[in-house]
Amino acid sequence: MKKLLQYNLAETVEKDLGNPEIPNSILSYQRVIEIDESEQFPHEEVAWLYNQKYQHYYIPENCGGKFTSFEDFVAFVRVLTRRDLTTGIAFTTMFWSFLTWMAGNDEQKRILSHYMREENGAMCLGYSEKEHGADLVGGDLTATKVEGGYLLNGEKWPINRATISGVAYILAKTNSEGGARCLSLFMVEKSKIDGNNYYNLPKILTHGIRASDMSGIGFKDCFVPDSMLIGKEGEGLEIALKGFQITRTLCSGFSHGTADTALRTTLKFAINRRLYDKNVFDLPQPRKVLSDAFLDLLICDCETISSARGFHVVPEQFSVWSAVVKYFVTVQLERMVNDISAVLGARYYFREEHDFGIFQKILRDNAIVSVFDGSTVVNLHALILQFRQLTKYRGKRNEQILNSIEDRLQTIFSLDQTLPTFAPEKLALFGRGADDVLQGLEIALHKLEELKNNSEINPEVLNHVINLGNMVLTELNEHDQLIAKSSFEYGHNQSPEMFEIAKKYCTLHTATSCLFMWLYNRQNLGDFFAQGEWLVLALHRLLRTFKPLPYTISELYESNLTQEMVKLYQDEKMFSIVPFQLAKINP
Amino acid sequence: MTVTQSNSQLETVQNWLINKLAEQLSLESETINIIEPLTRYGLDSIDAVTMVGDLEDWLDLELPSTLFWDYPTIEKSSQYLAENFDLSGAINGDKTDSKPAAKTPEPVAAGKEKTGLFGRLMGR
Numbered sequence: 001m002k003k004l005l006q007y008n009l010a011e012t013v014e015k016d017l018g019n020p021e022i023p024n025s026i027l028s029y030q031r032v033i034e035i036d037e038s039e040q041f042p043h044e045e046v047a048w049l050y051n052q053k054y055q056h057y058y059i060p061e062n063c064g065g066k067f068t069s070f071e072d073f074v075a076f077v078r079v080l081t082r083r084d085l086t087t088g089i090a091f092t093t094m095f096w097s098f099l100t101w102m103a104g105n106d107e108q109k110r111i112l113s114h115y116m117r118e119e120n121g122a123m124c125l126g127y128s129e130k131e132h133g134a135d136l137v138g139g140d141l142t143a144t145k146v147e148g149g150y151l152l153n154g155e156k157w158p159i160n161r162a163t164i165s166g167v168a169y170i171l172a173k174t175n176s177e178g179g180a181r182c183l184s185l186f187m188v189e190k191s192k193i194d195g196n197n198y199y200n201l202p203k204i205l206t207h208g209i210r211a212s213d214m215s216g217i218g219f220k221d222c223f224v225p226d227s228m229l230i231g232k233e234g235e236g237l238e239i240a241l242k243g244f245q246i247t248r249t250l251c252s253g254f255s256h257g258t259a260d261t262a263l264r265t266t267l268k269f270a271i272n273r274r275l276y277d278k279n280v281f282d283l284p285q286p287r288k289v290l291s292d293a294f295l296d297l298l299i300c301d302c303e304t305i306s307s308a309r310g311f312h313v314v315p316e317q318f319s320v321w322s323a324v325v326k327y328f329v330t331v332q333l334e335r336m337v338n339d340i341s342a343v344l345g346a347r348y349y350f351r352e353e354h355d356f357g358i359f360q361k362i363l364r365d366n367a368i369v370s371v372f373d374g375s376t377v378v379n380l381h382a383l384i385l386q387f388r389q390l391t392k393y394r395g396k397r398n399e400q401i402l403n404s405i406e407d408r409l410q411t412i413f414s415l416d417q418t419l420p421t422f423a424p425e426k427l428a429l430f431g432r433g434a435d436d437v438l439q440g441l442e443i444a445l446h447k448l449e450e451l452k453n454n455s456e457i458n459p460e461v462l463n464h465v466i467n468l469g470n471m472v473l474t475e476l477n478e479h480d481q482l483i484a485k486s487s488f489e490y491g492h493n494q495s496p497e498m499f500e501i502a503k504k505y506c507t508l509h510t511a512t513s514c515l516f517m518w519l520y521n522r523q524n525l526g527d528f529f530a531q532g533e534w535l536v537l538a539l540h541r542l543l544r545t546f547k548p549l550p551y552t553i554s555e556l557y558e559s560n561l562t563q564e565m566v567k568l569y570q571d572e573k574m575f576s577i578v579p580f581q582l583a584k585i586n587p
Numbered sequence: 588m589t590v591t592q593s594n595s596q597l598e599t600v601q602n603w604l605i606n607k608l609a610e611q612l613s614l615e616s617e618t619i620n621i622i623e624p625l626t627r628y629g630l631d632s633i634d635a636v637t638m639v640g641d642l643e644d645w646l647d648l649e650l651p652s653t654l655f656w657d658y659p660t661i662e663k664s665s666q667y668l669a670e671n672f673d674l675s676g677a678i679n680g681d682k683t684d685s686k687p688a689a690k691t692p693e694p695v696a697a698g699k700e701k702t703g704l705f706g707r708l709m710g711r
Binding site for chain 2: 137178179180181237238382385386388389392397398399402403406428429430432433442443445446488489490491492
């Protein structure tokens with residue numbers, strides 16, 4: 001297996017934090033359960049992360065930080081959230097700084113970079129309002145122009161870290177006539193405004209991530225200087241929507257971290273628990289449930305890692321890609337955690353005992369990831385609105401377009417290739433129907449045919465992959481024909497059926513990501529990955545959600561999949577296509 | 588270009604927008620007033636971006652995706668288009684048919700060329 005340098009950061013942070021099963025490690029299971037029970041913000045733990053200077057990884061190199069790629073970043077987030085989603089999210093509200101890296105001026109970037117690096121600064125995102133939810137244009141918080149700045153009036157709620165943060169990104173109405181240009185975005189530095197003119201709203205009690213500072217912020221004739229306006233007046237919605245493309249994609253990292261621990265703790269239980277004179281893990285049903293969970297993580301990895309890399313290559317396509325990854329990965333891994341809860345029996349429900357009751361906490365914490373930063377419905381709706389363009393674009397492909405798709409896919413999926421620097425100015429509100437992954441599917445199928453002469457590959461595996469790959473193509477063609485024929489309406493009255501069609505599109509997208517991940521990394525990710533049995537199982541699992549296929553495609557492949565899972569568990573490595581080293585119990 | 592041609596292009600764009608809006612928001616085209624903000628008819632900010640895509644397809648031009656955010660009425664947006672883009676290639680001056688010349692997607696296997704990547708992939 002090649003050493004992929006982009007995972008060095010995650011491995012280092014693992015070592016720093018120590019194994020979470022050891023009670024006195026930072027963010028140990030015992031400690032994070034205590035934090036959750038206390039419902040008090042984890043000040044000490046967050047301060048520890050700052051003291052390690054991890055905030056530098058949220059700041060691009062050209063702004064004075066150490067952020068290099070979203071692939072490194074996602075792996076880093078996984079390491080944090082496999083221990084505690086509350087702390088992981090509390091620290092990662094810093095990813096909102098991308099609003100400034102993307103749309104701020106040099107002085108704003110300098111101020112923010114300094115604030116994060118030197119003052120352990122954190123920020124919150126004030127978009128939603130109690131009465132208006134996701135309807136940002138409908139918001140009531142106003143910014144009225146006065147000499148030298150604006151007066152803010154109104155409240156933002158519910159906002160994570162609204163109270164415990166020094167910077168609040170506030171979306172405010174600067175034009176009372178409404179419309180998409182009525183909003184402006186402010187980077188409000190609380191230290192520079194009058195404390196008498198703003199206030200915090202009380203902590204909201206939540207089902208999961210209970211120790212979060214989930215609260216709100218209100219302004220009363222609060223003066224903010226012109227220098228706090230990000231971009232130009234009226235650009236607020238545009239910046240907000242582009243910013244969401246970044247953060248929605250990165251949310252998948254939260255899900256991967258929590259799902260890893262859910263599987264790890266459940267597997268530990270199953271391997272050690274004896275019932276009916278057998279280990280639970282030796283019973284076929286729980287064994288299969290756990291292997292499927294592992295497979296889900298590998299499947300989601302293909303979507304998550306490729307999208308993190310894709311940002312650097314095709315930022316202009318993220319009106320589609322961010323919606324796919326935010327819907328698919330968060331929901332699939334939420335379902336996976338639910339599925340394996342049955343293996344733990346009653347223990348899944350205990351707030352103590354097995355691993356200090358970490359599982360029930362994950363179950364509760366994880367449930368928010370598919371909701372915040374654009375819910376499942378919001379993401380599927382965004383896709384629905386782009387379907388006609390996607391279908392038209394796919395129908396228009398020619399030699400030149402396919403060649404450039406192939407070039408880009410190679411950079412995106414080859415994990416050993418260096419990525420270009422992220423260019424946030426290339427993010428676009430809509431991608432004009434381009435979606436390299438699905439529009440490159442035939443390239444993948446062609447490459448598979450070419451592999452028929454490759455003696456390194458088991459022909460049976462390859463045959464399965466080709467057959468399943470062709471099924472994906474058939475489904476995609478049917479999708480396009482359906483979209484071409486169907487009548488389309490704007491607005492929020494989309495039919496429930498369209499939402500199901502959108503879910504299927506995401507599934508096909510993920511299946512194709514799995515294909516490309518294998519095709520471009522057979523030399524990079526070790527024997528288990530290269531053999532491709534997991535890919536057969538992955539495609540089969542994805543297609544079975546809407547096609548009648550036999551329950552089992554190969555018992556041998558499943559058995560090998562299970563063995564790999566156990567091996568990673570014993571070696572204390574991440575459940576991932578890039579199984580990097582986790583902190584060991586006995587270092 | 589003569590003034591008549593230019594006015595005619597403007598009108599064609601306006602008619603196309605009226606019909607598009609009517610069709611996709613289930614409205615009677617007679618009820619649409621070109622000086623009213625599009626949001627008045629239920630077209631929200633994301634729909635407005637989507638409609639730019641439709642317009643791009645019809646005109647075969649690349650347009651700013653925030654076109655209808657910055658020019659939020661049919662009158663203003665068509666005026667902007669007429670002033671800033673050469674529409675003559677896309678619109679026949681006397682063309683009154685407001686139905687978009689949509690490029691109906693062919694099934695992907697439609698490629699007939701047998702050479703190059705496209706031919707190899709699509710001619711399978």
